[in-house]
Amino acid sequence: MQHPLTIVVFGATGDLFKKKLAKVFFDIYEKGILPQDTEIIGISRKLLTDNEWRDWIKEVLKREKYSEQEEKFFSKFFYLPGDIKDKKTFNDLSIKLGERDERLKRCSNKLFYLAVFPALYQELFEMIAGSGLAIPCAPGFDQQEGWIKILVEKPFGENADEAEKLDLLLGTLFMENQIFRVDHYLAKETIQNLLVFRFANPLFEALWCSKHIRSISVKMFEENSVKERGSFYDKVGALKDVGQNHLLSLLSLIAMEMPKEFSAESIRSEREKVLELIKVKDEATRAQYDGYKNEVGVSENSETETYFKANLKVDNNRWNDVNFVIEHGKGFSKTEAFIEITYFENTPDELFLGTPNKLIFEIQPKEKIEIEFSAKKPGFGFEIEKQYMQFHYKEDGVSPFFYPYEKLFVDALSGDQTLFVSTGEMKEAWRIVSGIEKNMKKNDLKIYQKGIDRGNLEK
Numbered sequence: 001m002q003h004p005l006t007i008v009v010f011g012a013t014g015d016l017f018k019k020k021l022a023k024v025f026f027d028i029y030e031k032g033i034l035p036q037d038t039e040i041i042g043i044s045r046k047l048l049t050d051n052e053w054r055d056w057i058k059e060v061l062k063r064e065k066y067s068e069q070e071e072k073f074f075s076k077f078f079y080l081p082g083d084i085k086d087k088k089t090f091n092d093l094s095i096k097l098g099e100r101d102e103r104l105k106r107c108s109n110k111l112f113y114l115a116v117f118p119a120l121y122q123e124l125f126e127m128i129a130g131s132g133l134a135i136p137c138a139p140g141f142d143q144q145e146g147w148i149k150i151l152v153e154k155p156f157g158e159n160a161d162e163a164e165k166l167d168l169l170l171g172t173l174f175m176e177n178q179i180f181r182v183d184h185y186l187a188k189e190t191i192q193n194l195l196v197f198r199f200a201n202p203l204f205e206a207l208w209c210s211k212h213i214r215s216i217s218v219k220m221f222e223e224n225s226v227k228e229r230g231s232f233y234d235k236v237g238a239l240k241d242v243g244q245n246h247l248l249s250l251l252s253l254i255a256m257e258m259p260k261e262f263s264a265e266s267i268r269s270e271r272e273k274v275l276e277l278i279k280v281k282d283e284a285t286r287a288q289y290d291g292y293k294n295e296v297g298v299s300e301n302s303e304t305e306t307y308f309k310a311n312l313k314v315d316n317n318r319w320n321d322v323n324f325v326i327e328h329g330k331g332f333s334k335t336e337a338f339i340e341i342t343y344f345e346n347t348p349d350e351l352f353l354g355t356p357n358k359l360i361f362e363i364q365p366k367e368k369i370e371i372e373f374s375a376k377k378p379g380f381g382f383e384i385e386k387q388y389m390q391f392h393y394k395e396d397g398v399s400p401f402f403y404p405y406e407k408l409f410v411d412a413l414s415g416d417q418t419l420f421v422s423t424g425e426m427k428e429a430w431r432i433v434s435g436i437e438k439n440m441k442k443n444d445l446k447i448y449q450k451g452i453d454r455g456n457l458e459k
């Protein structure tokens with residue numbers, strides 16, 4: 001991990017860099033995870049100098065002051081203004097990378113981070129290939145000494161056909177073990193814990209099937225509107241922004257069979273296998289919050305959904321007849337994300353008729369696991385009430401050491417692909433989303449008021 005590293009970020013002044021990557025680089029540098037000799041090259045169309053970009057990052061980080069060590073880290077950030085559609089940008093980058101290796105007298109590791117609109121991927125891949133950037137080092141260096149890895153943000157492509165074409169192209173440039181398709185939800189602590197929860201606790205795994213479970217919902221609501229991401233969002237919409245990736249990834253972890261071993265290959269293969277079994281049911285809803293069309297970058301006649309809900313089934317014996325739901329929306333009253341597993345209630349001929357048991361994995365705002373069960377209400381009578389058993393990652397003092405993007409960087413650097421989406425998973429997710437999109441479009445686009453409570457949209 002101490003081999004010199006050069007990180008190249010395409011989209012260096014974009015939303016992702018601003019919201020996540022700038023902070024992540026500092027955090028992993030401070031935790032000693034980045035090699036001492038790391039440089040970060042940011043590429044974007046804005047005309048900035050190195051210092052102007054560093055100042056912009058300072059503004060983004062909003063820290064009151066910076067330690068000597070942090071100031072030193074700022075000097076490792078370099079900016080390259082350039083258009084992704086222009087060959088010159090890639091020639092300039094190639095020169096910069098070559099010069100660094102010359103200075104080092106060795107072939108540095110290189111990590112390309114693609115934090116740009118999916119519509120730019122094809123050109124970007126072609127430019128990378130055309131400028132020789134898929135080759136780890138300039139001629140004369142030991143090509144085995146350094147590696148190249150590429151991190152690609154979601155959504156990968158704009159639709160199923162295009163994603164397949166892009167993937168083929170990417171596959172001609174890089175080996176699958178060099179490609180890291182990012183889905184940061186897979187790196188969330190509560191989500192990683194799903195594997196342990198399911199496969200280290202026979203108590204729950206024994207009840208993990210259609211005999212006991214009625215439905216499973218994966219839901220994510222956000223208070224935020226699209227904010228300044230209108231021009232990106234309007235081309236993508238809620239289903240592709242979040243459903244195609246985060247929600248289906250979570251669903252695959254809930255529904256998959258036990259991997260043969262704890263390895264990236266086995267886990268990714270089980271996630272993919274269960275996605276292959278998913279069938280899209282007819283009902284699918286789409287809606288847009290009132291005022292969306294006035295957001296900056298959004299077309300005035302936009303039909304893009306900011307909310308969707310879809311019903312799915314997993315076509316195997318384990319999940320026969322269980323209803324799976326994925327649902328997401330922006331502009332709701334509360335930011336929350338959770339997986340809700342609803343068990344069957346007792347039938348009236350049993351001794352008590354309680355409320356159905358629920359098992360909830362809350363990802364946001366709290367990181368907790370909760371079981372809803374029936375208990376006797378204290379008192380002279382025999383009334384039954386709903387009670388809860390909870391485990392909180394944070395409140396119980398187990399604070400996560402890594403935030404999702406930190407974890408993803410660490411894993412990418414060490415070459416662990418478990419938390420990254422495989423080519424097969426990506427294709428299956430697109431197949432499912434194409435089906436949902438078709439069904440969703442059969443229904444009119446509803447309009448909802450911003451700040452609405454979840455559950456109220458269909459009333």
Ligand code: BG6
Nearest residue numbers: 154184222224241242246337364
């Ligand atoms: C991103 C989506 O992938 O995830 C955003 O593009 C969304 O629209 C975000 O807001 C949510 O991530 P988190 O980690 O803040 O829940």
